[in-house]
Amino acid sequence: MGEGKVDLNEAGIGEGISEVIVTTESAAGITNAAPIGITTTIEGGEKKYFVKLYKGSQTLANVLETHTLAANVTCDAVLFVNAAFEKVDESRFTDFEGVSVLTEANAWIVFTSLLVEKSSAFLRFQLKPRAVKINKKEVKAINRALNAVIEAAILATRFEIITDELEREELKRMMEQYAEIIQKCGGHQEKEAMGILTEKCKGLSKE
Amino acid sequence: MGEGKVDLNEAGIGEGISEVIVTTESAAGITNAAPIGITTTIEGGEKKYFVKLYKGSQTLANVLETHTLAANVTCDAVLFVNAAFEKVDESRFTDFEGVSVLTEANAWIVFTSLLVEKSSAFLRFQLKPRAVKINKKEVKAINRALNAVIEAAILATRFEIITDELEREELKRMMEQYAEIIQKCGGHQEKEAMGILTEKCKGLSKE
Numbered sequence: 526m527g528e529g530k531v532d533l534n535e536a537g538i539g540e541g542i543s544e545v546i547v548t549t550e551s552a553a554g555i556t557n558a559a560p561i562g563i564t565t566t567i568e569g570g571e572k573k574y575f576v577k578l579y580k581g582s583q584t585l586a587n588v589l590e591t592h593t594l595a596a597n598v599t600c601d602a603v604l605f606v607n608a609a610f611e612k613v614d615e616s617r618f619t620d621f622e623g624v625s626v627l628t629e630a631n632a633w634i635v636f637t638s639l640l641v642e643k644s645s646a647f648l649r650f651q652l653k654p655r656a657v658k659i660n661k662k663e664v665k666a667i668n669r670a671l672n673a674v675i676e677a678a679i680l681a682t683r684f685e686i687i688t689d690e691l692e693r694e695e696l697k698r699m700m701e702q703y704a705e706i707i708q709k710c711g712g713h714q715e716k717e718a719m720g721i722l723t724e725k726c727k728g729l730s731k732e
Numbered sequence: 733m734g735e736g737k738v739d740l741n742e743a744g745i746g747e748g749i750s751e752v753i754v755t756t757e758s759a760a761g762i763t764n765a766a767p768i769g770i771t772t773t774i775e776g777g778e779k780k781y782f783v784k785l786y787k788g789s790q791t792l793a794n795v796l797e798t799h800t801l802a803a804n805v806t807c808d809a810v811l812f813v814n815a816a817f818e819k820v821d822e823s824r825f826t827d828f829e830g831v832s833v834l835t836e837a838n839a840w841i842v843f844t845s846l847l848v849e850k851s852s853a854f855l856r857f858q859l860k861p862r863a864v865k866i867n868k869k870e871v872k873a874i875n876r877a878l879n880a881v882i883e884a885a886i887l888a889t890r891f892e893i894i895t896d897e898l899e900r901e902e903l904k905r906m907m908e909q910y911a912e913i914i915q916k917c918g919g920h921q922e923k924e925a926m927g928i929l930t931e932k933c934k935g936l937s938k939e
Binding site: 536542543544595631633659662663670671709710713 | 742743744745746747748749750751754769770772803805807809812828833838839865868869870871872873874876877878880882883916917919920921923
């Protein structure tokens with residue numbers, strides 16, 4: 526597969542930031558999954574892919590060891606929330622081109638990572654696609670609850686690091702708005718995902 | 733096609749509320765398109781489809797004349813915003829089973845409408861699928877900007893009817909949050925759609 530010549534649009538990675546579940550392995554072969562945004566830019570007609578990995582994350586540690594990450598494209602709300610807050614069980618992984626990926630994902634893209642920027646909080650990598658597989662194409666109408674889960678999950682991860690009480694109150698208020706959308710528009714997957722998030726935030730506010 | 737036996741999941745209409753573009757025709761054959769949520773409920777294992785149509789809307793007027801509406805499943809942000817605020821050009825329609833649908837949609841479902849509830853603000857219909865066509869299946873990663881466009885479009889339609897200044901300020905604040913997400917995560921489609929929305933709201937605030 527010619528590097529830099531592959532258009533990942535067919536595999537679901539479009540212009541802007543694509544929210545995917547990134548799977549990685551440590552050098553010792555221990556798998557990890559985390560929801561991460563992959564940025565697609567177009568410069569002079571050429572698409573380039575980038576990712577910011579935050580210091581302290583297992584994904585960054587693994588990428589520094591293996592220079593490899595896989596993007597798993599999925600719309601499974603529960604899988605996103607699991608990947609954000611819990612260890613995704615080993616049984617849900619499968620092998621693709623020697624890399625651990627999530628069996629249920631609609632598409633897999635294996636990338637080689639190239640460090641391009643260091644900041645105090647994160648390292649930024651350019652990603653070169655090295656293998657692509659499309660497992661399942663589908664038609665799916667927009668459901669406001671699916672994205673409300675993603676937004677709520679992002680808030681919940683902030684909830685973990687914010688100590689200011691006013692900011693926490695604002696986050697809680699926004700979480701309630703998302704919970705309302707999920708209650709109104711969601712299917713059982715989105716409702717299950719929100720249940721996990723609510724439990725997560727309850728636990729945190731007691732700490 | 734056996735009514736009530738069709739599972740529309742394959743055509744993108746899943747559990748909860750599916751945001752689609754509903755196309756209808758007046759008895760005289762004049763087409764209309766509007767973004768509307770179709771609700772899928774599961775009762776005793778059987779899926780049922782419902783829609784609320786608001787009084788004063790062209791969609792309701794047309795459905796009362798023809799007892800027919802088509803759901804167009806799409807993730808095209810610009811098409812959603814166009815359908816919400818502008819007349820969708822006749823050239824973008826095509827015929828499917830005698831009903832006008834949007835050529836670019838990923839799937840079409842033609843429904844027969846059955847009035848089941850009247851309120852002061854809306855009529856509620858049960859929808860019986862009568863023809864389904866899947867045009868294009870795809871893989872698409874979640875993009876936060878796409879749903880931000882949908883949420884911003886919903887806010888913009890409220891902006892038209894709210895007169896209370898405090899409420900309008902709150903709406904503007906939320907619009908700015910969505911605009912930020914679209915700027916950060918969107919591709920050119922989402923940015924174009926947000927441009928249309930911003931213009932729309934500017935115009936309204938001067939009235």
